[in-house]
Amino acid sequence: MINNFRKLVLLTLLVFISCEENDVANEKYTKAYVTLQGSDKIAIIDVDHGELINEVEVDFINTGDRPHYVVIDEIHRTWYVTLISSGYICKFDLDTDQLLDSVFVGNQPALMDIDRERQILYVSRFMPMPSMGMDGTNSQLIHQIDAQSMIILNTEDVGASSPHGIALSNDGSTLWVASNEASHFFKIPTSTFGPTNYQSQNFQLGYDVPANYEINDNIYNALEIVLNNDNSQLFVSCSGKGEVRVFDTLNGDSLKYYSTGMMPWHMAISKDDRYLYTTNRMSNNVVKTDLSSGDTKTFTIENLIMPHGIAITADDTKLLVSSSMGDAVYIVDAQSMMLLHSIFFADINMDMNGEMNMNNVHMPTGLAIVQE
Numbered sequence: 001m002i003n004n005f006r007k008l009v010l011l012t013l014l015v016f017i018s019c020e021e022n023d024v025a026n027e028k029y030t031k032a033y034v035t036l037q038g039s040d041k042i043a044i045i046d047v048d049h050g051e052l053i054n055e056v057e058v059d060f061i062n063t064g065d066r067p068h069y070v071v072i073d074e075i076h077r078t079w080y081v082t083l084i085s086s087g088y089i090c091k092f093d094l095d096t097d098q099l100l101d102s103v104f105v106g107n108q109p110a111l112m113d114i115d116r117e118r119q120i121l122y123v124s125r126f127m128p129m130p131s132m133g134m135d136g137t138n139s140q141l142i143h144q145i146d147a148q149s150m151i152i153l154n155t156e157d158v159g160a161s162s163p164h165g166i167a168l169s170n171d172g173s174t175l176w177v178a179s180n181e182a183s184h185f186f187k188i189p190t191s192t193f194g195p196t197n198y199q200s201q202n203f204q205l206g207y208d209v210p211a212n213y214e215i216n217d218n219i220y221n222a223l224e225i226v227l228n229n230d231n232s233q234l235f236v237s238c239s240g241k242g243e244v245r246v247f248d249t250l251n252g253d254s255l256k257y258y259s260t261g262m263m264p265w266h267m268a269i270s271k272d273d274r275y276l277y278t279t280n281r282m283s284n285n286v287v288k289t290d291l292s293s294g295d296t297k298t299f300t301i302e303n304l305i306m307p308h309g310i311a312i313t314a315d316d317t318k319l320l321v322s323s324s325m326g327d328a329v330y331i332v333d334a335q336s337m338m339l340l341h342s343i344f345f346a347d348i349n350m351d352m353n354g355e356m357n358m359n360n361v362h363m364p365t366g367l368a369i370v371q372e
Contacts, residue, residue, distance in 0.1 A: 030313055030371045032320050033079055034329055035067040036345060038363030042067060042081060043329070043345065044097065047318060047369065050331050050341020056097050060086045068126070069309075069366035071112045073147065076119060079368070080147070082109040084126050091150055094370070101150040107139040110164055111224070111366075114147060115172035115190075121145040122175055124166040142166070142177055144193050154194030160184055160202075160213040165225035165236065169249075176249075178222035178236055183209035185222065185236060187252065203252035205238060205245060220245075224266050228273045237264040237278060244278060244289075258294065260287045268312040268319065270334070277319055277334070279307035286310065286321050288337055299337040303328055309367040322364035329364055 030047040036055075044054040058067050058081065065083040072079045077094040087106040092099055108126035115122075123143040142163055144154040158177055165178035165185070175193070178185040187201040202213050205220040221240035228235070233255065234247045244264055245257045261280030268277045276289040285300040286307060299319075305326035312319055312334060319332040327346035332339055345362040 028371055030318075030369060032311065032329075032367050032369045033070045033072065033081075034309075034320075034322060034364050034367040035070055035081060036362040037066045037068055037084075037324070037365045038361050039345075040065050040067060041362065042070065042092075042097075043343075043362075043364065045320075045329060045343055047313065047320065047331060050343060052343050052345075054097065056092070058083065058090065060088055060102075067366075068109075069111050070368045071114050071121075072368045072370045073114055073116050073119070074370055075116050076147075078147070079370075080112060080114070080121060082112060082123065082366075084108045084110060089121070089123060089145065089150070091147070103145060103150040103152060105143050105145075105152065107141065109143070111166050113166050113168040113175075115168060118172055119147040120153070120172070120190075121147040122166060122168060124177065125163050139163075142175070142188075144190075156188060156193050156200075158186055158188075158200070160186070161216055165222050167225045167227050167234070169227065169231050174249075176225055176227070176234055178205075178225045179213065180221055180223065181216040181218055182213045183217050183220040183222070184213035185225065185234070185247075187249075201252065203247065205236060206241075206254075223264070226267050226269060228269055229271055230273070235267055235269065235276065237267055239263045239265065239281070242280075244276065258289050258291075260289065260296075261285055265308060266310050268310045270312060270316045271314070272316070275334075277310055277312065279310050279321060281306050281308070286319070286332065286337070288334070297337045299330075299332050299339070301330065301339060303342075304330065308365045311367050311369045313369055314371050320367050320369060322367055324363050324365055325361070327361050327364065329367070 032045045034043040040058045042056040066085040068084045070081045091101045109123045110126040111124045125139045142156045160179035160182040162180040163177045164180040167176045175188045183205040220238040223237045223239045236245045243257045246255045260278040261283035263282040265279045265281045288297040303326040304323045306324045308324040309322040321330045329343045331341040
C-alpha cells in the first residue's frame with residue numbers, strides 16, 4: 001500500500017514537472033533586432049526583460065559595411081539587413097541567426113519592405129548625409145528581390161533622386177516610395193514593377209514644390225513613409241518641415257499634418273490606428289500623437305541623442321527607440337511614455353566633471369521586433 005502511494009506521488013510529480021517544462025517551452029517572448037551601423041553588428045535584445053542577448057557580426061569589407069535597416073519574415077523564419085556601405089542585402093536564419101545568403105545591389109541600399117506571402121523584398125536608396133561622410137549617389141532605383149533565392153527580379157527607375165521612404169500595401173499590390181530630395185511620392189503597382197511602359201503616379205508633398213519631380217528642391221526631405229493598418233492613409237515624415245503629412249491612398253489627396261518636432265525621422269503607428277509615434281532627430285525626443293485629438297506626449301532622456309529607429313510591440317504596450325549618437329536603445333511604455341529599460345552599447349565612463357563619456361560608438365539605427 002505504501003509503495004503504491006509512493007508511486008502515485010512520484011507519477012504526479014513527474015507530470016507536474018513535465019507540464020511546467022511545456023509551459024516554459026511554450027511561453028512567448030519578444031525580441032528585437034537592432035542594426036549597429038558603427039560597429040558592423042546586429043544586436044539582439046530581449047524586449048520583455050530589457051537585456052542584450054546576442055550580437056551578430058556583419059563583415060563583408062574592411063572599411064565598414066554599415067548595417068542600416070532590418071526586416072523580419074516570421075512566416076519563413078528569416079531576417080534581412082541592408083549594408084549601406086558595401087551595397088549588400090543579407091539574409092539570416094531567424095532561429096540560428098546564421099547568414100544564409102546575400103545579394104549585391106550597390107548604391108547604398110537603405111530601407112526595405114517585404115511581401116511575406118510571395119517572399120518578395122523591396123529595397124530603397126540611402127539619401128545624402130554629408131555630415132556622416134556620405135554624399136549619396138543620386139540613385140533613382142528601387143530593387144525587387146526574390147527573398148527565397150536572393151536574386152534581383154526587377155529594378156524600377158522612380159525618376160526622382162534618393163527614393164528613401166518605402167511602404168508596401170498589405171496585399172502586396174502597391175508600393176509607395178518617397179524621394180528624399182524631390183518633394184514627391186510615388187504609387188507603383190507591383191505588377192508593373194521594372195522596365196515597363198507604365199508611368200507610376202506621382203504626388204507633391206505640398207503646393208510649394210516644383211511640379212517636376214526631377215528637380216531636387218529639398219523642401220520637405222521625406223525620410224520615411226508608413227501606411228496605417230487598413231492602408232487607407234499614408235504618413236510621410238517630412239524632416240525638412242518638422243511635420244508628418246497624411247495622404248489619402250485612394251487619390252493621393254492631402255488630409256492633414258502633425259507638427260512633431262525638429263527633423264522627424266522614423267515612425268510607428270499603433271495597431272488600432274489611434275497613435276502615431278515619431279523620432280525627432282534634432283529635437284532629441286520621441287513624440288506620441290493622438291491622431292484624433294492631436295494631443296501629444298513626449299519622451300526624452302539625457303542620452304537620447306539623434307534618435308533614429310522606432311518600433312512598437314504587437315500588443316501596443318512597448319516602444320523601442322534607437323539613440324544613434326547616444327549609443328543606446330530605450331524601451332518605453334507606449335501609454336505613459338515613461339522609460340522601462342535602457343540598453344547601452346558603448347563603453348561608458350564619467351569624466352572629471354561628472355559628464356558621461358562614451359567610447360567605441362556603435363550607432364544603433366534600424367530595428368525590428370518579433371514575438372516568438
